Amino acid sequence: MRRGRSLLRQEVSDGIKRYILDNKLGPGDALPTESELSATLGASRSSVREAVKTLDALDIVEVRHGHGTYVGRLSMSALVEGLTFRGLLSREDDFKVMSDLVDVRELFERGMSDRILATLADEHFTDLNRLVDDMEQSGSGDGTGFVEADRAFHALLVAPLGNELIGQLSLAFWDVYTVVVPHLGVITSEDEAETVTNHRRIIDAARARDADAFARAITEHYAPIRHRVDRARAATSAGG
Amino acid sequence: MRRGRSLLRQEVSDGIKRYILDNKLGPGDALPTESELSATLGASRSSVREAVKTLDALDIVEVRHGHGTYVGRLSMSALVEGLTFRGLLSREDDFKVMSDLVDVRELFERGMSDRILATLADEHFTDLNRLVDDMEQSGSGDGTGFVEADRAFHALLVAPLGNELIGQLSLAFWDVYTVVVPHLGVITSEDEAETVTNHRRIIDAARARDADAFARAITEHYAPIRHRVDRARAATSAGG
DNA sequence: GCAAATTTGTCCGTATGTATC
DNA sequence: AGATACATACGGACAAATTTG
DSSP, rough: OOOSOOOOOOOOHHHHHHHOOOOOTTTTTOOOOOOEEEEEEEOHHHHHHHHHHHHHTTTEEEEEETTTTEEEEOSSHHHHHHHHHHHHHHHTTTTTTHHHHHHHHHHHHHHHHHHOOOOOOOOOOHHOOOOOHHHHHHHOOOHHHHHHHHHHHHHHHHGOOOOOOHHHHHHHHHHHHHHHHSSSSSSOOHHHHHHHHHHHHHHHHHTTHHHHHHHHHHHHHHHHHHHHHHHHHHHHHHOO | OOOSSSOOOHHHHHHHHHHHHHHHHHEEEEHHHHHHHHHHTTHHHHHHHHHHHHHHHTTTTTEETTTTEEEEESHHHHHHHHHHHHHHHTTTTTTTHHHHHHHHHHHHHTHHHHHHHHHHOOHHHHHHHHHHHHHHHHSSSSSSHHHHHHEEEHHHHHHHGGOHHHHHHHHHHHHHHHHHGGSSOOOOOOOHHOOOOOOOOHHHHHHTTTHHHHHHHHHHHHHHHHHHHHHHHHHHHHHH
């Protein structure tokens, strides 16, 4: 088997991507079996499997045990996993990654404030208010309801923009923050009451179409989050 | 061999990540060989290899043929590959992904305008000007010099922020756009002279510390880029 | 509920290509 | 050049999961 210079696994990976593009497949559509790909692309099943695994990591394909291989959802899962690991590894780096991450989260919601205020309709406000109600009630109960409502709140905030990429990136960064923050090393007492208050302030400013108040509410909402990361950074540099 | 519920490959992947975290390794540090990992984690070489390939796709590890396996650079390569494929696949979707992408690129530079203006120093202006000079000269020659200078320009613009994450995301989106735009299907006559002019306007506004002019210059710079994508979207919906 | 068929998951052994010393 | 260490690739076999009859 003569192989020029590039890796066979890479050629197989490219071949699978080309197959999806040429056949105009979309998320959920079925791909040939590993055996068929092996025959078509002229590589052993082992090489095909390794190629499929790299595409699976990027959510370009999705493998279901005993069922088959399908086109993936093309989500931000790879970004989440990579950034999460980077955040966990950044202990030596004083968690600077997390600090930068909070900046980006605030940038998305602040930088899009004009368009958010312009597109938010009455229905959105009722949905947002309902979510904050959920946060308030489930706060004393199990903690999972609170964080899920918080996630949905930030998703709904940028949803009316119609820019799915921003919505997905925003949620991806939320996911990374939520996973990494328990590992920051300091007691990050999630003041749920404060979060509820800040969320309500964001809704009120948006409903009043007050751009300045909205931007201020966003900043105030991220202030305690930023403070949590900064405390962890200070503790690390002092203790380490 | 009994295994609970999760896949062995996943356990191996988690084991490798844990090894990196526990030993506080950083990019470039060596990992155990595949054989050692196989013995340590209790899995065959095949399973280890597949796990390593998924981590390689996320740039968490980096494999050098005949040399060994090392901790990766934790770059945005996975985001670039995933978004690029999504952009190429979005023909049916009227290239909406690309339209959203341009929004995000502009958001980064517009949303950070205040901090950019506050942190840009004299040295940065000379570097930026030199890059635009390069673009002007290499414009008539080979096209590679132009695009590289353009990439460096946008990198330098957000570099003084000190937020590496924004810098890397900004470049990642630049990479995706540059790869996908030739496949948009319409003649996207890259008006290099116009790009040079717009870049100079951005520098001038920054030098004058004029926030409004800076924001306007950014918008005007992305206007033709946005127009290119919109034309492609219109052509696709009309032709298909 | 059982059994067969299909498909992916895992393992082993071997040979080859690549980089280092 | 030779030797060594390592990743790459192959082929076959069996296990596990899912669907279907």
